[in-house]
Amino acid sequence: MQQHSFDVIVVGGGGAGLRAAIAAASADDSLQVAMLSKVYPMRSHTVAAEGGAAAVTRDDDSYAAHFEDTVAGGDWLAEQGVVDYFVRHAHAELVQMERWGCPWSRRPDGHVQVRRFGGMKTERTWFAADKTGFHMLHTLYQTSLKYPNIQRFDEYFVLDLITDESGIGGVIALQISTGELHVLYANAVIMATGGAGRVFRFNTNGGIVTGDGMAIAYRHGVALRDMEFVQYHPTGLPGSGILITEASRGEGGVLLNKDHYRYLQDYDLGPETPLGEPKNKYMELGPRDKLSQAFWHEQQQGRTGKHGESDVVYLDLRHLGAEFLHERLPFICELAKAYVNVDPVKEPIPIRPAVHYTMGGIMTDSQCETSIGGLYAVGECASVGLHGANRLGSNSLSELLVFGRLAGEKAARRARAFANKQHHNLLQARSKAILATWEDKIAGLMDTSTRDPKSRSWAELKQALVTTMETGCGIYRQESALQETLETIRALKADYQDVRIEDQSGVYNTDLLHCIELEFSLDVAEAICLAALERRESRGAHQRLEPELTQRNDREFLKHSLVSWENERAVLRWQDVDTSLSAPGERAYGDQRKTRQADNGGAA
């Protein structure tokens, strides 16, 4: 066992973690910042974000407009003070990225170009071709190299937190290359561990997106908030689930069913907009939840096509022309060719919805701090309250910058304030105990002599988990299936106790790694399912099929769900939502907006 002491520890090396580490390191260059990540930073899943990052940019745009889009897009479940802070700070962060070298796409006059995005009433999405997340992540990683006080621990898997009465004290991590356990002390820890999309079978996420950080905080009593809101991206490739960016619709792509009909006009998103003239908030530029739900209905009515085993609809980009597609959407052309053998210049791309993003996460206050003092959370693993019941595309890349910096600065301040904290003995005793627990646990997993012959492998349990999540917690949900899924998850948790691993090695033991990840995923899945079961209404990405639950019910459910781990079980509570700036209204897209506004006397 090795011990290290730092001022600030960042867990996770994706966009949020890097931005937070840079903020903490530059706030005070005498602070020592450690960044631990289970993969090299540029492998983090921020890399796969394609479309762009939103910020009020044009003269005809306003903070109020971005605020309204975000709050309405989240079906009034966003924390409005947080949204307000976000829209006011997003632009400066994107400018900062520009100054750090991010290769934003440009207008002929050299200014940064913005594009349309779903659910946004104005063009405000900054982009770097269709690899925005990739370019942002690499820019952040490369920029982080300038700071000698950031020490990276690449391929270190954080397993647990060390806490005491005054708050956080450090983390326990497994060095993947050796199997050695490390104790790292710090008075401020930032969780930036990403989402949990891999608890679903069909998803756009990388294999690493297993909800680790959420589960670690949850096991220490921090609530997971709004976990039932899982975003299905409407355009994933069949089979793999690989993401086809929303920007392809922002640039004018249209969705067709098997009869070549633009079916979105049948789902309150019309009227049909002319080909090549995309209109904000109409048709293909509706929000992701509505579009994914429309797919489900088309599928029910037998109007979807087939690609291999998958039911699909089609994303048609042909009218945009080869030159435009190769300039604006080169990655999409590459992905479609490689993974479904389709040249988007010549043929429509078969697509279907896939789990993409967890709106919920580790509950924090507006300053990114959790209920454990000095423990912060930021990015997809966190629920700072920005996205509510449905995230608008291109808000999350800006989120990780705005709140990454905030968390980094807060953590730096905390580290300075607690620099002389006298609690090392207690913390060392605690860490020793936690360390011993993990040593036992790992030894237990490797102890094949006690293996129950009927026990299943982590791979089998994982397969069962992702399948039941898709069945029970999909685009549309209902009591019976949710109940069944919850029971299945709990049975899987029981089965997990008998799991053993084959690999006895200390060096790059990925068998052990995936086995531990599964335990984290099971916790997160249970929280998702429990919250989905208890939210007896339909809101944003959470849609119930029971006839009496198909509408939003503000009277009972204008509330955040909080799932906490208490006395060895998941407990659900409700928390009021900050709606101080904009009263809940009707969420409308397409021409419905006009109708609704007229009905309400223009008060929407």
Add this chain to the structure above:
Amino acid sequence: MNVQTRAIEVTRYSPERDKEPYLQRYDVPFDESTSILDALNYIKEHIDATLSYRWSCRMAICGSCGVMVNGIPKLGCKDFLRLYDHTPETPIRIEPLAHFSVERDLIVNMDEFLTHLEAVKPYIIGDNVDTASLPAEASLQSPAQLSRYQQFANCINCGLCYAACPQFGLNPEFVGPGAIALAHRYNLDSRDHGKTERMPLLNSKNGVWSCTFVGFCSDVCPKGVDPAAAVNQGKVDSAKSMLIQLFKGSQLQGEHQ
């Protein structure tokens, strides 16, 4: 239904157990869409849980899953079983990336590349950007200025070019194609003023002149970055910078030390 299978040989190596790597054979089911990575995942989850390799995004952007497939560096997720002839006698051979130290099975020591990458100062220098106060204005950059370096900014750090480069194989101190491409990307960026800081390393014996333009690095690059072009454009820059140094002599050298 009759499931087709395909024979695969994978390098196994455990430093705790083996003196040197060996090949192990597996038969995996496949269809038209099965990638090399899918095959490895199948082995891991259904046949042999002890096989170790890196992967994540499975869409050719995270750069984790570089391996040698029949001797050629490839991204496991962007190479497909259907592309290889199949007989039981000629299995598809999957090995760790060449020229790197092997840590375990298909996992190599990536630090051998990243050390070089981090040495070329791959960030904007001299823009006086300070994070304590966020800058108010974005700089201007025309599409033409952007297009000068854009291609070289597409490197995903997968390391395939290093596995393709015999010069790196012979001399691990060679800064190498990926890192030099990144240095060149910043040298070409209209916002950057750090070229004089990067050139000493590129001019050195392990810099651009270690390259003999074999060109295979560009051939295997999964992202069309063309690192060989970057390295050889770097030679032009290096020649210029050395000439300038020759004329200015000690004056410039003094600045760099």
Add this chain to the structure above:
Amino acid sequence: MSYKTSLSGSWWRKHRFFKLYMLREATVLPLAFLLCSLLAGVFSLQDAERFAQWQSFMGNPLIVAVHLIALLASLYHAFTFFQLFPRVMPIRLGDKTLPAQWLVAAQWLAVVVIIAIVLWVVSGGEP
């Protein structure tokens, strides 16, 4: 302990790409021979007898064959060089980079023009 690999001397035989590379590099051998022959010719100019010896040496069918190989080698080397040139020295006009084929064609055109000028000079400058 990680396993260190090393490159064997036969690395270049494993792939066609490397073989062509070695061929390109090997073009220097017949060219070096040609240069030495020409250099010997220059030195032999001091003495009529030695110059005659040199002339008969150059007329030897084996030497002619080697020099023919040198011609082919230089053409092959020129071919590879011309192919690589647009990547090393991309020429930009405004926003666009000139297409690589244009640059390759321009180089071959230059070769033809230079040969024509040399032939014209050698032939005594007659039109």
